[in-house]
Amino acid sequence: MKTKDKIMIFFLTIITFGTIWIYWNSKKKNNKKNELSRSEKISFDINDLILFLGDINNIQNVENTHKKVKIYIKDSNLVKTEEIQKLKGISSTLVSSEYVNIIVGNVAEFLKEELSRKMEK
The missing domain is CATH 1.20.5 (Single alpha-helices involved in coiled-coils or other helix-helix interfaces)
Known part of the structure; x- marks a missing residue:
């Protein structure tokens, strides 16, 4: 060879x-897996968030993306932005006259479901 x-x-x-x-x-x-991660462990009390949003009656609708929850509100003057920002697990908040954006990470879908469930009651 x-x-x-x-x-x-x-x-x-x-x-x-x-x-x-x-x-x-x-x-x-x-x-x-080609799936996004999802968690059901919210590191703050959801009732505190509702209180800082001005009560459950101030919430009109809730939407979410993978890491962000968009909460449509009736009166933005009732929202306590500083208190929401202090909650453990919330990275950022943005308040406009119609909605509140909260960045919470991979618990966004679960938080939206819980808020929707409380709104139905």
Whole structure:
């Protein structure tokens, strides 16, 4: 066997094992769940949040994204922004005349469900 043939076999072997290695690593990465994480552990009392929003009757509607809860309110003058910001687990708040945005992380969906449940009562 010529040296040229030996070199060709060597490179083809490396390419084959490299392709197999890349395939295995891509399979490992793709096995991760393609779902967003969700938590049901709110680190503050939801009743305190309702109180700082001006009572449950001041809430019209609640929407959420993955990390943010948007609470539509009737009267923004009743909202205690500083008190809401002090609650453990709330990263940021934004108050407008129509709604309050609260960034809470991956508990946003659960918080929205709990607020909606309390509004129905």
